Amino acid sequence: MRILFMGTPEFAVPCLDAMNKEHEVIGIYTKVDKVNKRGGKITYLPVKQYGIDHNIPVYQPSTLKDGTVEKEIRELNPDLIVVVAYGKIIPQSIIDIPKYGIINVHSSLLPKYRGAAPINAAIINGEEKTGVTIMYIAEELDAGDIILTKETEITEEETFLTLHDKLKDIGAEALSEAVKMIFAGTNPRIVQNHSEATFVKPFKKEDLKVDWNKTEKEIYNFVRGINPFPCAFTTLNDKMLKVYGVKKNQRVYENGEIGEVVDKVKGQGPVVKVGDGSVIITLAKPESKKILSGADLLNGNFIKIGEKLL
Structure with a gap:
């Protein structure tokens, strides 16, 4: 035919x-x-x-x-x-x-x-x-x-x-x-x-920004749902940080604000406080840099405890 x-x-x-x-x-x-x-x-x-x-x-x-x-x-x-x-x-x-x-x-x-x-x-x-x-x-x-x-x-x-x-x-x-x-x-x-x-609807840029007020599960699904395209992002010190991978941490932190880096897990990455607990950033790309593992983000001081992701 x-x-x-x-x-x-x-x-x-x-x-x-x-x-x-x-x-x-x-x-x-x-x-x-x-x-x-x-x-x-x-x-x-x-x-x-x-x-x-x-x-x-x-x-x-x-x-x-x-x-x-x-x-x-x-x-x-x-x-x-x-x-x-x-x-x-x-x-x-x-x-x-x-x-x-x-x-x-x-x-x-x-x-x-x-x-x-x-x-x-x-x-x-x-x-x-x-x-x-x-x-x-x-x-x-x-x-x-x-x-x-x-x-x-x-x-x-x-x-x-x-x-x-x-x-x-x-x-x-x-x-x-x-x-x-x-x-x-x-x-x-x-x-x-x-x-x-x-x-x-087609994604607009503002749709791709991580909302740290959401739950661990929602953020985990959001990041993996647009990995590697069109890719989630957040801002750190007024610079874009593309987020390719997060892990549900299943731990609640009393200290810090939503979106703040409140801890780190050796060999895994920085811990960010979210709506109902925390997530570990396991893969991300700082502005003008290559994609890095969560561990390399810590080792290279790209993300530090106390910094706020917006």
């Missing part, structure tokens, strides 16, 4: 690879290349690089709304369009083109966590499981009928990166299964319960 693929980041590559091995991928639509601010070099996006490596035509329109892409897609005449983290809203005029429609791979168990950053949100909110949903695209964001879902456990040590890599492979498996069902005419169309929908 003739499949047109729309996607951009690394998360989409396993899905594209599965479609290329099992079907005929007639073209790839991806976002415009990024230019490196320092060297001015163009960095090819992962999906584009896959297309180049496998001799698949790559299209990079800046907009889908001026009619040009609609005309191109009608000429390509795909049986099915597969969308995986493309990053653009698909107009209804394009949704209506393929014989079998347009389907999307979404990294949550819909209707929970529609929108951006669903992987981060699942960890930050302390979910014990998440998964991938294969659904038909509708005009409303992530509101289309569901074909199938696949679940996975979120472990206590899970970070955004580890869960991201787990879900991208699960997504490829689920997509292959769903596409086979579609072409066989055996796929269900399960209407979402829209009253249960929750939404995740």
Whole structure:
């Protein structure tokens, strides 16, 4: 079957690879290349690089709304369009083109966590499981009928990166299964319960700042939920400190204020007083420095007892 693929980041590559091995991928639509601010070099996006490596035509329109892409897609005449983290809203005029429609791979168990950053949100909110949903695209964001879902456990040590890599492979498996069902005419169309929908907006810088007033568990989940991207931060002596790892200390300190470094644990890192106890900073990056372990933060005097994190 003739499949047109729309996607951009690394998360989409396993899905594209599965479609290329099992079907005929007639073209790839991806976002415009990024230019490196320092060297001015163009960095090819992962999906584009896959297309180049496998001799698949790559299209990079800046907009889908001026009619040009609609005309191109009608000429390509795909049986099915597969969308995986493309990053653009698909107009209804394009949704209506393929014989079998347009389907999307979404990294949550819909209707929970529609929108951006669903992987981060699942960890930050302390979910014990998440998964991938294969659904038909509708005009409303992530509101289309569901074909199938696949679940996975979120472990206590899970970070955004580890869960991201787990879900991208699960997504490829689920997509292959769903596409086979579609072409066989055996796929269900399960209407979402829209009253249960929750939404995740893109992160703004202020959303990434650690709130030391929160509990040990909340801070632990927050930090690992955005590790290594987009990454939590705090400020120390008016300089940014990126926080990549914390450990629940399970100890309450009477002395000091919330956010203050009240102790240190040898070989582990500085201890920060939080809303219901304390946490140990185990991995962080001082401004203009490399990422350091908690122990190295202490040994290098980057963080001292009595200092306040804001």
